[in-house]
Amino acid sequence: MTTGSMLEVPPEGREAGFAPAFGQRVLLTVDTEEEFDWRAPFRREGYGLSHVAAIPRFQAFCEKIGAHPVYLSDWPIVHDPAAAEIIRDAVSRGTADIGVQLHPWVNPPFEEDISAHNSFAGNLPPALEAAKFRALRDAIEQTFGTAPLIYRAGRYGLGPHTAAMLKDAGIRIDTSVRPLFDYSAEGGPDYSNHPVAPYWADAEHRLLELPVTSAYWGPLRRLGPMIHRVQRHTPTFFSGFSRLRLLERIALTPEGVSADEALRGIDLSLDAGLPLLVLSFHSPTLAPGHTPYARTQDDVEALYDWFAKVYAHLAARGVRSCTTADVIAATGG
Template identity: 30%
Template structure:
């Protein structure tokens, strides 16, 4: 079941931050001593968000929660009452460390269920003991969700998942056919709505610079077919702005492209605009996703441009992930 505008009849804006260690993504996945220097920049970032009125959700992984200094910073941010703390599972650096630590095992969905439970035990305990809250919101490391993980999350009391990355796929999972607006995921096929009412899905905003994302997603897939690669149709569509696949992240997209995505999302009737980034990107040159090495203050400028556009174009309400889910669920749920 998809949902229309929120119960407050406002367009919701969510900013989620994968709050994690920094490392060289071209090397091996770190297991022991993880560096979390980027967390020292979170107070500045959070103050910037407060100035805009934005209420971030910080999805925290184990190295951050286990660091006394980082946990203290998160407690200070929580004390502002303008943020939420969720959980973010990086398998490679969350105990117990067992077996291989390759690209395949970096995706939570590829782990056996008992190991997922063991790692979640450690992660949740670290957040509760050191940050002082029990997380209600979850995101897998490196995206992707399946029924096995959703059932585990329900058992641990999570109310909202945000692991769906619409119009993205890799060799381990596909969100190409995933619902691109908040929904109750089916436990057998989490990309589509189902009947369960234990855990809600709040995908990030991704799509195209034209409304009707589902239709244009099929078109983009068609012109991306290997047998058409010689025609370079995807590149032609991008450079002429006829069709651009876009993700609402200042690490990946310019302010202009994000605004075009937001306009198309609004024209498509999406009830929430969900931007994301990684805390490690605050340390310039360290993030997996910051392909253009955008400076920290340039990231701020991109976020500000999108927020100011929305404030001028819609009746906007800033929410954490849990707040957005609460507003989007129909009253009978």
């Protein structure tokens, strides 16, 4: 790890200030990606893209409820004609944004062994991470006619050289940090102590970090980081606190988080003064049978119900949607 790496907790003074008129907003990010078996070893081939047919319904739904999705797209999506046409239409109409999501195992050049460790792009040699990213970024610009300004590493896999890579490519926003979560057991980053609020990833204020929003809820929420550190050695330790409703870790996603839980997380985050909530989920969840969160069509309908309830609650609290351009402008970009 190098000094100033995005893997490190940022030093004091890096908090991002937002223009007063920005208020409190919400950004909806979609990990727009291929379908693959989450329980199986990674592989370069054999994935699917059938769920792409479900994206138009989702986009129309977002426009109806006032959401503005950011499609963080990876290599298979960008090179699928149907997906490109659907997303390009929304981007051209100003009702969605396009961003970059790097899944290194399906993104050329293919020089690394396929493994869980190498599925985190930041673990790759810097030149290879950059080559994969550049190939994807350039393909996105060519396909959608606009340069992407926002990035998420697949599996939240930042590395010690990612920040420099992103700045060199003109990326203004990273949203790979998932606070309160630790992926080190799989060879990935540990974000358990990273800030929840947006902050500058560099001293020059050229790269803004928008962490995916998570919150602790319950009587023991102030002890959340310590309890999760213990959980590394005792896997069932945290689940007991959750069952007893003493401590819950709430991620703002419809995947595995109920609407009631999400509303608690939203209220906690807004009451703490968070200027921007970042929601997230995976595009294959829009169709049944591709992720653990949508095994049936009823599960898919529950996802839409989750978003309807969440956005109604946000509207009641005066929280509006925003675009990546809004965020850049509000932070002095």
